[in-house]
Amino acid sequence: MSEKKSWHVPRRTFLRGASAALALPMLGAMAPFTRRALASDSGSLAPTPTRFAALYFPNGAFMDNWVPKQTGADFELPFSLTPLAPVRSEVLVLSGLDKPNSRQGDGHYAKTANFLTGFPVAKTTGSELSVGGQSLDQFAASRIGGQTPLPSLELAIDPVISGIDSNVGFTRLYGSFISWRAADVPMAREINPRAAYQRLFGAKDGSGLPTEDGQALDDAQSLLDMALEDARSLRRKLGRDDQFKLDEYMDAVRNVERRLAFHSQPDPREWRPSSAPNHPDEPAVTGSEDHQEHVRLMLDLIVLAFWTDTTRLSTFMFANSVSNKNFSQLIDGVHGGHHELSHHQSQAAAIEQYSKINRWHVEQFVYMLERMRNIREGEGTLLDNSMIVCGSGLSDGNAHDPNNLPILLGGRGGGQFNTGRHIASEKNTPLCNLYVPVLNALGIKSESFGDSTRSLNLA
DSSP states (O other): OOOOSOOOOTOHHHHHHHTTTEEEOOGGGGHHHHHHHHHTOOOOOOOOOOEEEEEEESSSGGGGTTOOOSSSOOOOOOGGGGGGGGGGGGEEEEEEEOOGSSSSOSSHHHTTTTTTTOOOOOOOOSOOOOSOOOHHHHHHHHHHHSSSSSOOOEEEEOOOOOOOEETTTTTTTGGGSSEETTTTTTTBBBHHHHHHHHHOOOSSTTOOOOTTOOOGGGOOOOHHHHTTHHHHHHHHHHHHHHHHHHHHHHHHHHHHHHHHHHHOOOOOOOOOOOSSSSOOHHHHOSSSSOHHHHHHHHHHHHHHHHTTSSEEEEESSSTTOOOOOOTTTTTTTTOBBBHHHOOOOOOOHHHHHHHHHHHHHHHHHHHHHHHHHHHHTEETTTTEEEEEEEEEOSSSTTTTSSSOOOOOEEETTTTTOSSSEEEEEEEEEHHHHHHHHHHHHHHHHHOOOOTTTSSSOOO
């Protein structure tokens, strides 16, 4: 069957059903429309959009097990980075980056809140918050956010924690946010995957997701079921390649719906684990005790949001600052809490467990990159057209250092970045130097951001 060249699909087409509208991914049949509608005055074709996400994990990393000994392309993966092996050609390992404005203040909060701003964090008990300015994602959203249905998407796992950490005199609110609309206005994060799904794809309420056996909840239909008739009608008009893309996308949405439904209900299994991987003070919000599934649902939602161009900007927090989440049910050989193990005091047993937790976070990063790499988009992949930063606001948690941060960058930024390398920056190089080329790859011409001193060369 040959591609149908005469029928075009507008870029902002939705699959529609009762009280629902499901965004579509980029299809080949959209390309002619996109070229006509988005060509610049010079007549050049509009490029495929570039996306950005920041994935933050707390408590730093044991850097001897994180930083490769060699620079350039021929580097060996240290223990915590071994999961990168299948995607190393599409990742930059960035060492030596610093947050000079975090050298003062407490051990954690003043290093978390400014992860995407670079500015000093005002010491306060909560009445006068300030992280110095907009975070990178919100600065970008103020310029390109109007091009998508959602300007940005903020996700997290842990609920916001308020109150005062009397040990350091900082409000705990700083440890719950990395995205800031203004210096004193944090962006609300969604921690429930079901609610995030509804926000992205327009389900009318919490009842429209199927149960694991395929029966709809509360006699309602899933969002995908609502739009199924429209999808079938569209599919008949598409060529073979676009039919495959549409089927692939709908399978991905169905997979997320089923997982959301399963983890939103009381666990139907007769046998259940005797203990949960969550810290006792951090209740599960999915109805499930599977922390990894909670994380991966959130990452899958970001991928779907990017795939459909529902948004081009997202942030995700694996956990709040100072998280003492217990990973004993997830990682063999890990017995203590995360924050506790980050204060390893150079003890080999604690370092090993701390490094395994670092490696687990890298595994989740790789999971997301592989999902994105498998999605074709134009002449490349969704990953080619994205920038996924994964890192922490401090380096070794035992010392609370804000220099030589553990930072990974996945994706080629629309062809702007030469990946597959370890780039070691000079001492005192601000983390914000990385954010300058990120902004430029998003189409936002910038010479500086935050406390940057220049643009980090990633080409």
